[in-house]
Amino acid sequence: MGHDHTRTERLDLADATLREWDATVLDVDPDGIVLDRSAFYPGGGGQPPDHGVLLWGGVQTRIVGTRRGDDLRLVPHEDDPVPVAGTAVRGAIEDARRTALMRTHSGLHLLSGVVFRDFGALVTGGNMEPFEARMDFNLPEVPPGFKEAVAEACAAEVAADRAIEVSTLPREQAYQIPDIIRTATNLLPPDLEVVRIVDIVGLDTQADGGTHVASTRQIGDIEVVKVENKGKGFRRLRIRIRP
Numbered sequence: 001m002g003h004d005h006t007r008t009e010r011l012d013l014a015d016a017t018l019r020e021w022d023a024t025v026l027d028v029d030p031d032g033i034v035l036d037r038s039a040f041y042p043g044g045g046g047q048p049p050d051h052g053v054l055l056w057g058g059v060q061t062r063i064v065g066t067r068r069g070d071d072l073r074l075v076p077h078e079d080d081p082v083p084v085a086g087t088a089v090r091g092a093i094e095d096a097r098r099t100a101l102m103r104t105h106s107g108l109h110l111l112s113g114v115v116f117r118d119f120g121a122l123v124t125g126g127n128m129e130p131f132e133a134r135m136d137f138n139l140p141e142v143p144p145g146f147k148e149a150v151a152e153a154c155a156a157e158v159a160a161d162r163a164i165e166v167s168t169l170p171r172e173q174a175y176q177i178p179d180i181i182r183t184a185t186n187l188l189p190p191d192l193e194v195v196r197i198v199d200i201v202g203l204d205t206q207a208d209g210g211t212h213v214a215s216t217r218q219i220g221d222i223e224v225v226k227v228e229n230k231g232k233g234f235r236r237l238r239i240r241i242r243p
């Protein structure tokens, strides 16, 4: 049994580097394909779903998205053949997109760690596409030189090559970690027994279900593109990761 009470074992949660694996189709309906094991990130926490393919019987089914209900369903490209239940398939994640999203997602955690540490601001929202992201902060005043200071601190944290570690903790233990739920959008479902933790060691510890690179140097250069004032205490930072 996988997470979220679905029938799919989530291989991506245990190993963000996995790009290919064998699986069996459990079910197919107009909403998509259910596999017994899948490394497709289904979307969530601001990180969009993976793209990729299922290879079977000499043909391929392109996967263009996911749907989450009682099951995790992989959405096939409308022009492609679809395997029936029981079919053995080889799954493969589109590496360029996933790796870009991992670098971008880790970059956002680094940014939120820096802005909290240096300016005490909490995250109120965020979103990402490959190499481009925004994060919203509750920051009443923007001090002079803010954008430059954030950019400098991000560069220093990338250069420091901090380890990024993923682990799971029992719910009660996770709540003992200070600041672990720093975003309003990050509230944990009440029936969750274990909490997945993403730790940029020495900088930022968050409850998080996304995929991340293994160290801050792997994020690459972070450009702080823009600081926008969106109203009372509401600042939006836009960043770009150099491809």
Ligand SMILES: [Zn+2]
Residues within 6 Å of the ligand: 045, 105, 109, 208, 209, 210
């Ligand atoms: Zn995250």
